[in-house]
Amino acid sequence: MLKGRNLIAPVDFSMEEIAGVLDTADRIIEDQAAFSQKCRGKVLASLFYEPSTRTKFSFDTAMLRLGGEVIGFSDPMTSSTAKGETVADSAKTVSQYADIIVVRHPKEGTARLMGRYADCPVINAGDGGHMHPTQTLTDLLTIRHEMGTLDGLTVGVCGDLMFGRTIHSLVTCLCRCEGIHFVFISPKELRMPEYVKHAVRESGHQWEETTDLEGVIPKLDILYMSRVQRERFVSEEEYLRLKDYFILTPEKMALAKEKMIVMHPLPRVNEIATAVDDDPRAAYFRQVKFGMYVRMALIMALLGVE
């Protein structure tokens, strides 16, 4: 039962609970009109302390398409945070108005803290370099649709593995599937954090680490590209040195399996050449749409709407 729960990290839900959300998303995809009034009279508060296009619009649209209403801010300086209010007090206060809260914050752990104080469900829409569970639900729905399964896949994650929260979320969640082979592709400076590697080791899945995208691309079923997370770097010089380390081009795509898919949480900066967009294996814009459907399903589940 997901009613009234928070979603801060993907592991907060069992794989059965996640499958249930994905199944609801499938039903929404089949007949969206049947869901258009499901959240009538409900209010979602979206509190974005950090920039976002997709995630905020995706949540807002999801609630609107369920017949609900949306309040919130995307610039914390227009909220009481500017007066020094703590996030705990903000959560408590906003939950007196809203039925469900979505929060994005630059500090790891803030969503968990707000979940503790709010009187309604809280969804983490990204906390610093830590987790981004609704991107993971999006990714899982995309993989299920495009590959027909979540098991037995060779999954390459490429780019900024150190700061990429979408990657930490996805990898820790896929650890609970069957027979995954992980390939971590990054510059040495941006390797996967130890806590994620630990989760992979504990799960018993195979994994390898490399700096050579071209060398491993032929064996991948999924190539998950990511942006180098400029805002999390201490040194701009270091960012500039690493930002174009990997660029996926049609030449590299020619080495990949015919059935491989390319995913990306977006925004893209330079890591996928636009010439790849027309390749049918480029799934990243299809992925955006799956994100809206899965958020509709998640909102319904946490609000206990049948």
Ligand code: NCD
């Ligand atoms: C991601 C994020 O915010 O972590 N974007 C998103 O939510 N789709 C990825 C990123 O910013 O690189």
